[in-house]
Amino acid sequence: MIQYAAIILFVFGIYGLFTNRNVIKMIVSLNIMEIGLNIFIISIGYVGGGSLAPIISSTQDLGLIYVDPLPQALVLTAIVIGVGTTALGLAIAKSIFNTYHTFELDEMEESA
Amino acid sequence: MKNVFGFLISVALGIFIILALANTDAFPAFGDVDLTERISNAYLDINNVEQVGSANLVTAIVVGYRGFDTLGEVTVLFISALGVAFIFGGVKQKRLDLDFKPNFMLRVGSNILFGIILVTSFYIILHGHLTPGGGFPGGAIIASAVLLLYLADDRFRSNVKGFKVLEGVAGSIFVVIGLLGLVFATAFLENFLPAGTVGNLISAGIIPVIYVLIGLKVGSEIAGIVDNFLTEEESA
Numbered sequence: 001m002i003q004y005a006a007i008i009l010f011v012f013g014i015y016g017l018f019t020n021r022n023v024i025k026m027i028v029s030l031n032i033m034e035i036g037l038n039i040f041i042i043s044i045g046y047v048g049g050g051s052l053a054p055i056i057s058s059t060q061d062l063g064l065i066y067v068d069p070l071p072q073a074l075v076l077t078a079i080v081i082g083v084g085t086t087a088l089g090l091a092i093a094k095s096i097f098n099t100y101h102t103f104e105l106d107e108m109e110e111s112a
Numbered sequence: 113m114k115n116v117f118g119f120l121i122s123v124a125l126g127i128f129i130i131l132a133l134a135n136t137d138a139f140p141a142f143g144d145v146d147l148t149e150r151i152s153n154a155y156l157d158i159n160n161v162e163q164v165g166s167a168n169l170v171t172a173i174v175v176g177y178r179g180f181d182t183l184g185e186v187t188v189l190f191i192s193a194l195g196v197a198f199i200f201g202g203v204k205q206k207r208l209d210l211d212f213k214p215n216f217m218l219r220v221g222s223n224i225l226f227g228i229i230l231v232t233s234f235y236i237i238l239h240g241h242l243t244p245g246g247g248f249p250g251g252a253i254i255a256s257a258v259l260l261l262y263l264a265d266d267r268f269r270s271n272v273k274g275f276k277v278l279e280g281v282a283g284s285i286f287v288v289i290g291l292l293g294l295v296f297a298t299a300f301l302e303n304f305l306p307a308g309t310v311g312n313l314i315s316a317g318i319i320p321v322i323y324v325l326i327g328l329k330v331g332s333e334i335a336g337i338v339d340n341f342l343t344e345e346e347s348a
Contacts, residue, residue: 003142004130011126018118045152047145054169055244056161056310068145068152069169076174077185080248080330084192087337091196094341 003043009036021105023093027086034082038075045071165307165316166241174246175319175326179301182322183286186329190283193333200340207343210266222264229257237327241316247323251330258335262342272339275332282329289318289325 013033020026045068054069093103100108140146147153154160155169155177166172174182233253240246261268289301296304301318308315 001142003133007126007129007133010129011122014125015118015122018121019115043142045145046142047147048142053244054156055242056167056169066156066169068147068150069155069173070150070152072170073173073178076170076248077181080185081188083252083334084189087334088192088195088199091199091340095199 003040006036006040006043009033009039012036023096023103023105024090027089027093030089031082031086034078038078041071041075041078045069162310163307164303164319165310166319167311167315168241168243168246170244171241171246171319171323172316175241175322176303176316179290179322182326183290183301186283186286186326189330189333190279193337196337196340200343206345207262207269210263214264214266219265222260226257226261229253229260233257233327233331237324238320239313240323240327241319242311242313247326248330250327251332252334254327254331255334255338259338262338269343270335270339272336275336275339279329279332279336282325282332286322286325286329289322293318 010033013029013031013036016029016032017026020029047065047067049065051065051067054066054072056066057064096108097103100111102108102111147156155173161167161169161172164172164176166176233250236243236245236253237247237250240250258270261270291300293302293304294300301322303317303319305317305321307317314320
């Protein structure tokens, strides 16, 4: 079920990218898309039936069920890369603002 | 008009994704996963866990099995920090002015909080192989402590050069540890220290060492990005 929520978040991000012409709002839309994808990747690792976080609490094999740790490790990577790209995008937005004194792409084209 | 068009395309895309996922074996329903068919079954095997020695399996994958990936990931973060510094460019001396004048209580209180946040971040980094957390969240917490000082103190300016040296040294030691794995074991970034008992603070061989280095590197990189955003060129 949560997979559908993740897809809906992703679609929200796509819609935001289509309709917004403000640089900051476009970066926020990209981040919403990224969060949707991350939730989706984590959700495909969930094992039902009272499964635990993938942290070994006992070295005896007690038949504990753990969720799949691999999607979580990959999402950890994706989050860090997302921070890097967001920082780079915001830096570009700031330098655009210093040049044109606006975040709106339409106003930029008029003043250019 | 543009909004309606974008809305229709987004909805069509969402329906397309849901239909594409609903009819395949590769994406079972939520919670309906059989781990014995996946590669993760090997990570969960108790013998493999004792060989790696890390109680937190996510850490075991990120730093142990896929340490080379993590080296690339840290490099990507370094390159984006480099890009931010390149875009803002120039010799920047003056920090952005705050809209208010911080009083004595705010300055001293934020300094006390800075210490507490730093201790928390080191706790999270050092216990990365035992509890949730690790180098990346811990590094982000270090950077948030630096951001707190920037926002609460109008004269604060972090030691950017020190951060750059720290970042370079941490990254170099990461690579050197990988090369030591080539010397003492058989492969790059292979564990050459004893794995110890699962669950002890000193266990898992090189994993805590590498996570501390990653934490310092990520913290100094993000603190450098924060500094880049909050300084500007001196307008003489």
